Amino acid sequence: MAVGTTGTSIMPHTLIISRWFQVRRGLPISCALTGMGVGIFIVVPLAQYLIDTVGWRSAFMYLGVLVLCLVVPISFFVFRKEVPPSSIQNTPPGQTASQAYSQGEGEVIWTLRLCRRTLFFWAVCCIYIFSSFGMSSVVIHLVAYLVDVGYPRMTAAMVLSLVGLLSVPGRILFGLLTDRYSGRFSLITSFTCSNLGILALVSLYYIKLSVMLYVFVVLFGLAFGARTAAIGPMAAARFQGPHFGAIFGFFLLSQNIGAMAGPWLMGYLFDISKDYRLAFLIASASLVMAIISSSLTGQKKSS
Numbered sequence: 001m002a003v004g005t006t007g008t009s010i011m012p013h014t015l016i017i018s019r020w021f022q023v024r025r026g027l028p029i030s031c032a033l034t035g036m037g038v039g040i041f042i043v044v045p046l047a048q049y050l051i052d053t054v055g056w057r058s059a060f061m062y063l064g065v066l067v068l069c070l071v072v073p074i075s076f077f078v079f080r081k082e083v084p085p086s087s088i089q090n091t092p093p094g095q096t097a098s099q100a101y102s103q104g105e106g107e108v109i110w111t112l113r114l115c116r117r118t119l120f121f122w123a124v125c126c127i128y129i130f131s132s133f134g135m136s137s138v139v140i141h142l143v144a145y146l147v148d149v150g151y152p153r154m155t156a157a158m159v160l161s162l163v164g165l166l167s168v169p170g171r172i173l174f175g176l177l178t179d180r181y182s183g184r185f186s187l188i189t190s191f192t193c194s195n196l197g198i199l200a201l202v203s204l205y206y207i208k209l210s211v212m213l214y215v216f217v218v219l220f221g222l223a224f225g226a227r228t229a230a231i232g233p234m235a236a237a238r239f240q241g242p243h244f245g246a247i248f249g250f251f252l253l254s255q256n257i258g259a260m261a262g263p264w265l266m267g268y269l270f271d272i273s274k275d276y277r278l279a280f281l282i283a284s285a286s287l288v289m290a291i292i293s294s295s296l297t298g299q300k301k302s303s
Contacts, residue, residue, distance in 0.1 A: 041165035048157040110239040112246050119296060120238060124231060125254040126293035131191060131227055132258030134286035137279065138198055138220070140263040145276045149204050159217060166221025174226035183234035187294040190226035193219045195287045202280045234297065262286070
């Protein structure tokens, strides 16, 4: 499952699109990733319904068959090795695609070893670690938390699906902000929104108002998934070349470290305290660290 998820998620889409578009990559990457938000909106309530009706084993089997029947054929017919001639249309006036491809770093051929000498590389790794730690923790434990504070299980599942739905316009918005201003601006803004959303979620312990749940859904949902819509163009503009796959793969390794550690720690803290408040405050602090790391990217307007 881990191998399949890696091969069908953020990395191949970002690598392919960064080859197809030489400049203004924010919007194309964000548009491609909107499918993840639509998938969350559709699959989460569907999975909850199947679990309630046929049990989790049969539910997972049905979802697996659905992926096999839809994702494999689409991937086979859509993805191609060749960079299409239309990519030339996305180059600046007066340049060829190959000139735009090497623009910004001269004749430097970026390798993973060479990238590790730059502050930008480690700043992006920290962004992925801290943001994945905080946001994955909230997403994984969101349904359990809402049930714990008194919401029905299906309502809690619908809240998570709405987060996925709102991430669709959110990804496009932050992709546009990346192209218009900079990836750094987009990252800091999105993590700030996510953090405010988490604090609104924690406030449900003290303020029993559904409006705080709406605040969480809007702020966290719009910012959910904005990270790669910003980092993808930033990394491609900085490190594009024959080794970009290995470089971006290292970034996603950092993401997986945070996504693995965060939910486990949140679950452990809940088990010993029977309370999610400390866990979510730690997630909030992790996003503050992601904001600090974003400020270190030194990235001006993304290509």
